[in-house]
Amino acid sequence: MKIVIGQGSCGIAAGANKVYSEIEKEIGERGLQVDVELTGCIGMCFLEPIVDVIDEEGLKTTYVNVTPEMAKEIIEKHILKNQAINEYSIVADDLSILKKQKRVALRNCGLINPENIDEYIQKGGYKAIEKCVKEMSPDEVIEEVKKSGLRGRGGAGFPTWFKWEAARKSSDSIKYIVCNADEGDPGAFMDRSILEGDPHSLIEGMLIGGFAIGAKEGIIYVRAEYPLAILRLKKAIKQAREKGFLGTNIFGEEGFDFDLRIKAGAGAFVCGEETALIASLEGERGMPRLKPPFPAQKGYWGRPTNINNVETLANIPWILEKSGEVFSAMGTEKSKGTKVFALTGKIKKGGLVEVPMGIPLKEIIFDIGGGIINDRKFKAVQMGGPSGGCIPAQLIDTPVDYESITKTGAIMGSGGMVVMDEGTCMVDMARFFLEFTRKESCGKCIHCRIGTKRMLEILTRICEGQGKDGDIELLEELGIKIKEGSLCGLGQTAPNPVLSTIRYFRDEYESHIYHKKCPAKQCISLLTYSILKEKCVGCGLCGRQCPVNAIEGEIKKSHKIDQEKCIKCGKCKDVCKFEAVELM
Amino acid sequence: MNCCKGEHSNKSKLGMENIDFKKLDLILEKYRDISGSLISVLQEVQEIYSYLPMEVLNYIADKMKIKPAKVHGVATFYTQFRLKPVGKYMIMLCQGTACHVNGSKAIEEALSDELNIKEGETTEDNLFTLNNVACLGCCSLSPVMMINDETYGKLTPEKARKIVREMKEKEQKVV
Structure with a gap:
């Protein structure tokens, strides 16, 4: 047993x-x-x-x-x-x-003991790197990855083989392979799951990458917020060294040396950007640098550096083991293979799902995720976090592939899917993301640094009922300018959550600005609590709960809320047993 | 703006006496020949003192031969680093998208009210610090908070209040 x-x-x-x-x-x-x-x-x-x-x-x-x-x-x-x-x-x-899922990157997660290398080996682990070292040339490895059609799973979806080839072609005796495990998108946690559940697949992926581009050293840049992931990775690296998968002359192959180390990030979203990540690795403030030169030419300490995300690298051993064709048989013409999505928000069955690219959003949300909590009405799904956008209900048949998602104004990003129902205010959602990017802007580019602050101020005043005629247009103008005037991906995409919600939910913005109403009943300043005369029995319970004594009335007679005093905490509505408190 | 070194020169002398530099020297020694290790040094130093006192930052700058402004620049850039002491219980309230959608604002209000502090502050008895943090990656259990190393999920304002109240009571019993 x-x-x-x-x-x-x-x-x-x-x-x-x-x-x-x-x-x-x-x-x-x-x-x-x-x-x-x-x-x-x-x-x-x-x-x-x-x-x-x-x-x-x-x-x-x-x-x-x-x-x-x-x-x-x-x-x-x-x-x-x-x-x-x-x-x-x-x-x-x-x-x-x-x-209903097809698990490639997550193939071992939840099935093996991540702290025991033997279980990974039993599942065929470290066979792919052995095959590469013994039977293939680095160019053949890159060719296989090219055949697979694998694109970066961290955000922009750049072809992996292309990055590898660029790093391989850079002539330098010292090269680096870096794993970007700085999973910063709020609402995405697939990288954490792989790091915690199957760290050896990442180590093997990095070994293969190191072999292909000619790097002898690999660095895993992990978020400090993931202590368990760091712990499991450390154990895994130690075990891999003991088994001889990391070190010198690996598999007895003269001259194939490779080792790994972990660098814990210190909490900065912008470090997900390649050049900022490199600056952080070098002990600096994580501020992006001008490209070119690209990291593949001049990266970490000026040496050719290849950076891939966790999920991308976890796919690599599978591809080399089964062949690029098997991988590319899944998915669509331009988006091959599978993708992991983190299904969260107002969803019944939240979690991580891995599906072939190209299946409709609807299948993920309703067939796999079980639909919306309490069977409320589906309103939108947010994809791509602070760089992405909201895809509205009418586009629920959109297939999940890089191009189709980008067309909606969202992005694939790292695969976060936050599901929203009719009780989610889209203006508040946009405000939430701008608060995030405003805080995380490194401050290098003026458009991003000040622009996001101005956009946040406008969104805040709209949510507080102080929105003015022309605010929507101003947001659009600022958004376009920030995209144009920012150096890195953070600034270039920061306005997306605002622009995409304006595109699909302009009426909600207008309702906040012109009618001072929040249709989702979420923006507190725009809400009014009132007592329905016909339903109130005058029990007085609400009055006793009200923290500011805003409710008046005699016992057994209907009560009234003094709107001047009311702080809209909602306690009266919570305690009323007769549903007599109405929220407008 | 004052230079951080000048502003704290008097205090530094006072503060230095209370700081145990032995452990700090060990860390600096470990990373002496590794270039680009400032962030790692700061992380390990924060483990000792639970925050980064100004005197310590200046000491690190001196020993690592880096300008104090740069050390300060790095320490203020990353959210992990704290320049002020924190309470015994560090409450990290997740502000990820899923938590936001599922009502993390109400949790923050409840905790603020229960502890009588605002986000970023520490209670007078130095027991609790309330901090908003980026996504903790436990989105399916949202809203989530982490207190020291323990994660609490599926919070409601009442549940959050109860958790800190029990901690407070436990501490009072110890006293």
């Missing part, structure tokens, strides 16, 4: 550690011969903590939303008496989510 507990960050946040200790305690106290292991995230975050019980025949029972109490019961019934507890195990409908 074996018990496997999902311990990605989200699993742990949901209580997986407590479940783990409870299981260990029970097994220890009862003196049972059961292996207890951990695994990464399977992607079904809404079901965490997840516990798998695998019996002698290899039959797996998956228990979901496990609490320590349930864990105890699982030990008592399933482990001791061999009686599976059906009411705790995963239902067929949830299990079908996995069947």
Whole structure:
């Protein structure tokens, strides 16, 4: 018997550690011969903590939303008496989510123990790099990646082979390969999941990249906000060194040396940009530099440097193992392979999903994600984070590939999909993203530094009911100017969330500005709470809860809210048992 | 604007006596021959003091032979670095998109109200610091906050209040 507990960050946040200790305690106290292991995230975050019980025949029972109490019961019934507890195990409908996916980058996540290199090797790990070293030339490796059609999964979607070839062609005795694990897009966490759940796939991907471009040193730049990812990576690198996959003369191949180190980022979104990342690696403020020269020519310490994102690199061993053709058979003409999406927001079944490129948004949100929480109306999906935009409900049939998503005004980005329902205000959403980019602008370019601040001021006043005629046009003008006047991707895309919401939800902006109403009932300054005379029974409960004594009225007679005093906290509406408080 | 060195010269002398430089020297020694390691040095130094006192920044500049302005520039550029002491419990409230959509603003208001501090501040008893942070990557459990190393998900304003209230009570019992 074996018990496997999902311990990605989200699993742990949901209580997986407590479940783990409870299981260990029970097994220890009862003196049972059961292996207890951990695994990464399977992607079904809404079901965490997840516990798998695998019996002698290899039959797996998956228990979901496990609490320590349930864990105890699982030990008592399933482990001791061999009686599976059906009411705790995963239902067929949830299990079908996995069947609809095609897992390449996430192939091992949630299935193997990330802290044990042998499990990765058993799954065919480190075979691809061995094949490269023993049977292929670096040019052949690049050719295979070219055949696969793999494009960068971190944002812009640049062909991976092209970057590799440029770095390979740069003549220098010292070159670097860097993994960009500074996953900064709020709402995207696929890189974290790979780092925590399958770090060896990244290490192998970097080895292959190093072999192809001729780099002997690799650096993984990880966000400091991901302590567990850093811990697992450190363990994985140590194990890879012990097995001889990192070091000198790897696979006995004279002259093929490669080693890796981790550099923890210190919290700056702009460091996701290649040249800013390099500046940060060099110990400087993470400010972008002029291109050209491109990093492939002059990067880290002036040496040719190739930078790829985590998901891109995790695909590499699979491609080299199965061939570029198998990868390119999936997806669309210009967007090959699969893509991981982080499905969050107002979605029933949130988590990580990996699907072939080109499937419609609708399938991801409704078939895999199960639709909107409480079956409310789907309004839009935000893609590409602060560099992206909102795709409205009428475009839900859009296929997910680089070109189609860009056409809507959003971008593929790193694959964050934040689902919004009718209760999400699009002006507030735009304001939220501008607050983010305003804070994260490094300050180098005036348009980005001051422009985002001005846009934020305008959006804030619109949300607060102070919007003026001409504000929408001013936002559009500023947006275009910021795009033109910024050096790096951050500034060039910062206005996207505003421009895309104006494009599809102009009426909402107008409603805020001209009618002082927030249709989603989210902007507090534009809301009014009032008591419906016919429904109020005069119980006085709301009056007692009101923190500013804004509610007056005699007992058993209908009450009234003094709008001058009201701070719109909503407590009266929360406590009223007669639905007599109306929000307008 | 005053130069940070001049402004703090008097205080520096006072503060220096209370700072244990031994551990700091060990870190500086470890990174002595590694170029571009300023950020790593600052990260490890912050681990010791829980923040970066001005005296320490100046000391690092001196030892690493980097201009104090540059050390200060790097320390203020990255959100991870803190120039002020923090409370025993560091509340990091996630401000990712998913958390925003699912009501992180209301959580912030509840915590502010419960602790009587604003975002970025520390309570008078030095127990709690409330900070908004970028996405913690636990979007499916949004809204989320992290207190020291523990993550709390699916928060409601009441749940968030309860969590810090219990911590406060626990601390009072210890005293």
